[in-house]
Amino acid sequence: MPQKKVLIITYYWPPSGGGGVQRWLKFVKYLPQFGWEPIVFTPENPEFDLKDPSLSKDVSSDLEVLRFPIWEPFGIYKKLFKKKEKLKQGIVIEKTKMSFLDRLSVWIRANLFIPDPRKFWVNPSVKFLVPYIEQHKIDVVVTTGPPHSMHLIGLELKKKCDVKWVADFRDPWSDWDLLEKLGVKGWSLALHRKLEKKVLMNADHVLAASDGIFKSLGEKCALNKADVITNGFDEDDLPKLDTSFEQDKFRITHLGLLNELRNPSVLWDILEELCVDIPAFQQDLELVLAGMISESILERIRKSESLAGTLNQLEYISHQEVFRYYRNSSLLLLLLNPQDKDQLIIPGKLFEYFVVRKPVLAIGKRPSQVNDLLIYTQTGELYEPNEKSMIKEMVISHYELFKQGKTSIPTKHTSQFSRKNLTKELSKLLDEIIIYS
Structure with missing residues (x-):
């Protein structure tokens, strides 16, 4: 019996390091043991400097990884202001050590590139993936965010393809605790919430990494189907x-x-x-x-x-x-x-x-x-x-x-929090999506 196929759309993938990689790296590692063949779609040239070569040990040589070019606007910022380094993620809300140009860059990034600067990857990715999904008979598409632009890819694929879509939230979206610190409010916050609601209403299934995220998303609209699968240890x-x-x-x-x-x-x-x-x-x-x-x-x-x-x-x-x-x-x-x-x-x-x-x-x-x-x-x-x-x-x-x-x-x-046990839980959920759809 051929394995069922799941396409995972993620911005973070080895050799990128950091916490954003771990969740789906481990799911992908163990999914084949439960009858699912994962395929990963990720940027070829992400603007993400944190590297961790040790994570590559979890990437099977049999795994198909589709690396697709991405354009991100940070390159323009570096050229205009002659910046050699990025503003470090998570430190952008610090009260000190930030120049006026740095603060302006943070505001522009948070308010003009909604939901995030990876939004320019959405349309090219959709154009590439539509024929791929049809040709390779993909059963389920998973988008994992942040960055939440990944969910916009899923939203468009759902419109154009006969495929089930799971939107996975590792972190909150409009309730993220740093949005206010980044100056996101008024019309820009309203746009975040509008896009978030579209994703929640159209996804066949919503996954959250915590009860808190699950509750936050459920307050935005009545979810079709939703579950919590936490992170874990391997x-x-x-x-x-x-x-x-x-x-x-x-x-x-x-x-x-x-x-x-x-x-x-x-x-x-x-x-x-x-x-x-x-x-x-x-x-x-x-x-x-x-x-x-x-x-x-x-x-x-x-x-x-x-x-x-x-x-x-x-x-x-x-x-x-x-x-x-x-x-x-x-x-x-x-x-x-x-x-x-x-x-x-x-x-x-x-x-x-x-x-x-x-x-x-x-x-x-x-x-x-x-x-x-x-x-x-x-x-x-x-x-x-x-x-x-x-x-x-x-x-x-x-x-x-x-x-x-x-x-x-x-x-x-x-x-119960081992990555293998959590992946078993995920595989059951994916099975139900295609069986009872």
């Missing part, structure tokens, strides 16, 4: 455990984007106090931070007499390496935007924290699905930024365990 990513390893530092680790919105200032204050209160604490402490980190946060730590010497700042770490850093940690940080009242997003790193069995210190808002998951799996605690005494107690308790040589914790119910 046990194949875990390096072999080095039993000879001796944890010599009380490491508090955060790998990935850390901007002003997620700055855990209360934690820096607590750590400074503990360096004074506990004689050996400063010598034992190591702060491991990697990725795109706000200069204001780095400056805060570097100016601290107690913390400056404890900082271990690293550049981008490949996905292959992150688990080694996780395993060598005593506390793993999960930092949410406290201004996001609905806490819509579950950071993908949470699921990877599950599998290394290290305690998680989350700072954000309750109630939230992150808090629910931490309780369900018994992997950590979530505190609000004003709960200083409780955060301090947790840090002290895990420091005491570190001194006793105990840095791992028992966990529960984590196996």
Whole structure:
């Protein structure tokens, strides 16, 4: 029996790195085991500098990857203003280090290229894909966003082809917590919502990566069919455990984007106090931070007499390496935007924290699905930024365990979040789409 075919349209694909790649890279890896043949459609020349060659190990040599040229307007900006580097994603809302031209560029990008600068890829992609879908008898098309222009490709393909379409939302669209910071409001926000509603009304099925995103989308219109399939962890990513390893530092680790919105200032204050209160604490402490980190946060730590010497700042770490850093940690940080009242997003790193069995210190808002998951799996605690005494107690308790040589914790119910199990869930959903259509 021939395998059913699913075409995945994604902006992010290896060798691109970062969190946007992981979800569908892992689905594609495991889908053939459940009777589905994936085909990937992705840009040939994306304006995305973050590379991670280690991710290519998950791309089967049998996988068909269609790489199609894309034009993005950032090239014009670089030529006009002689910019050699991009404004780093996630740091564009910082209060400092941005010139007038940078701020103008951010505003133009957010308000004139709706839903995003990849919109110019929509029409050429549709023109290319219509005959491909018909010729290769594609059963289902999946678009995954952000960037949400990918969903506009799906919208047009749905009009022109006899194919089922799934719109997958890794992050919110019009309820994204940074839109207001980017100056998106009024007519531009209304246009985002209009396009979002068109996608939601026309997709055969909507997927969301969290309950919060699911609820946000459902408030826009009555969804035809919708499900939540979270992100997860892939046990194949875990390096072999080095039993000879001796944890010599009380490491508090955060790998990935850390901007002003997620700055855990209360934690820096607590750590400074503990360096004074506990004689050996400063010598034992190591702060491991990697990725795109706000200069204001780095400056805060570097100016601290107690913390400056404890900082271990690293550049981008490949996905292959992150688990080694996780395993060598005593506390793993999960930092949410406290201004996001609905806490819509579950950071993908949470699921990877599950599998290394290290305690998680989350700072954000309750109630939230992150808090629910931490309780369900018994992997950590979530505190609000004003709960200083409780955060301090947790840090002290895990420091005491570190001194006793105990840095791992028992966990529960984590196996359901393995990428293979989640892909099995996805395959059942895809089967239902084509059977009951």
